[in-house]
Amino acid sequence: MKKDFTINFQGDSTLVIKLGENIDYETNKIVHNLFNNLERDICFQDYIYDIYPTFNNIVIDYDNLLTDFETLKADITKKIYIYLKNYQSDVLENQITEIPVSYGGLNGPDLKKMSNELRISEEEIIEIHSSTIYRIFMIGFMPGFPYLGGLDKRISFPRLSTPRIAVPEGSVGIAGMQTGIYPFDSPGGWNIIGRTEKKLFNTMSNPPALLPSGSNLKFIRI
Amino acid sequence: MIKFLNSGILSSFQDKGRLRKKKFGVSKSGCLDPFSFELANKLLGNYHNEPCIETLGGVSCVFLEESIVSITGPLEIFSVNDNYIYQTNSSIKINSGDRLDIPLSNKGNIFYISVSGGFKINKIMDSYSYHQPSTITNDLKISNGDLIKLNRNRNLGNDLFISDNTFFENKIFNDKKIKIIYNEDINIKEFKKKFEKKEFIISDQISRQGIRLKGEPIDFFKDQNEISSEVSAGTVQLPPDGLPIILLNDSQTTGGYKKIGSIPRFQLSKICQSPISSKVKFSEISLSESISENRKINLEFNNIKIQSYTNRVLEINGRLISVLISQNNSIISIADNQQFEIIEDRFE
Secondary structure (H helix, E strand, C coil): CCCCCEEEECCCCEEEEECCCCCCHHHHHHHHHHHHHHHHHHCCCCCEEEEEECCCEEEEEECCCCCCHHHHHHHHHHHHHHHHHCCCCCHHHHCEEEEEEEECHHHCCCHHHHHHHHCCCHHHHHHHHHHCCEEEEEECCCCCCEEEECCCHHHCECCCCCCEEEECCCEEEEEECEEEECCCCEEECCEEEEECCCCCECCCCCCCECCCCCCEEEEEEC | CEEEEECCCCCEEECCCCCCCHHHCCCCCCCCCHHHHHHHHHCCCCCCCCCEEEECCCEEEEECCCEEEEEECCCCEEEECCCEEEECCEEEEECCCCEEEECCCCCCCCEEEEECCCEECCCECCECCCCCCCCCCHHHECCCCCEEEECCCCCCCCCEEEECCHHHHHHHHCCCCEEEEECHHHCCHHHHHHHHHCCEEEEEEECCCEEEEECCCCCCCCCCCCCCEECCCCEEEECCCCCCEEECCCCCCEECCEEEEECCHHHHHHHHCCCCCCEECEEECCHHHHHHHHHHHHHHHHCCCEEEEEEEEEEECCEEEEEEEECCCCEEEEECCCCEEECCCCCC
């Protein structure tokens, strides 16, 4: 596998491995593949505070009393060349988690408005939304929240002009070209089209987040 | 057990933070002022990462059993049962039934309370740190009326300790300069010059997630269209409104605003202890300078002088005066319930 990357610092305790500039499937797949290798190999070193993937980067927070940027950069560079040389696609890439969703009505208070304004029937919006396989690009924003890629352009819809004070846990929403699930009750400006009973985050589970970053998700209509 | 009559402002348990959970969207959390946090445990001979109570003050609590307690943070006085006056950065003996009051401070923001042997609480995802923006760690938040148990294996020896405050005065409370390590893509002379000329003010929009600065906006990066990406404690964002945000321990794990750089690790305590309305002016520091400064400051912290003391309370003209006396019988400080004066600061 050939892939260009750069390693930069962000402050004195974070190292960023940049594998691309944009949000795209290919880059994000490589991010997760290299992340899984790197995490396995270095995450229990005492100087590693954290290691995590984003859309296009792998990020390492480290203790600068125990190591420094240049040493870490040299070590990581060597490791990444080895991973790229022995590159094999990941099982996670094809894993799909199914999320049962009750669409519309009280569970999806914005579905009707979207249907009217988009001139697409509620049925059809549900059909489009639940027939796509979404990639989980990363988990962020709040504990367990998946950044999903793959929303069909036809059902893209702008965020509410005034956010709601409370959106219930499990709400499934659309904002611009993004779709997502609220892991907790929280304020929010997404258009809510349905709701799932699945718990996205549980501190007692291992791992605590239901959805693994780098895998896929499909909404199932119930 | 301790009963919280008044839980104070933003009081919660904190340790050094929750590691290796960002891939689940969980930020590090942890104590905002690691130096004061660590001193609280050091004064008691506790494990260095023993969870402490972090608070902005306004706390009033009653101890239902005896304990040795340490209070650290802004250089203030606090009282036990309204008549024993102590100063922060010391350990004190508390008897069963005693009431401890911690004030609000205008010299700094954050206090730590630790007890000998530690609090008896449960870990959540490998840490005792409360995460303010979510509900996942609500058991680690302190509310009015809460009863908190203490661990049993505690040392109730008679020795009480007080720390020399020179380090805290010089490095945290009186140092006015804020350093920034610019990101590599912000190597733009014109921007740095413009940015470092501005004086910002710490607004009242502060939380464990971050500090919003106010002042005259900086108009430089137009058409922001950033992909959400990594942020951590100390990251400085410049949103389209041109007013910087300094992210702190409970920030989101990823953010979408333009990032210009980071506050060095050795100044995170300082920025968190800066009171609302204080002035902030940034100046550049290189990565290597920042790391060597961090090592120097940590060494200095590890060598802080700590000495044992006794507290005598005198009644003079109906006024209670508290005198702290060191091992060799010199007077360390004199205080009434309004103010204290340090007499002996030569810790030899």
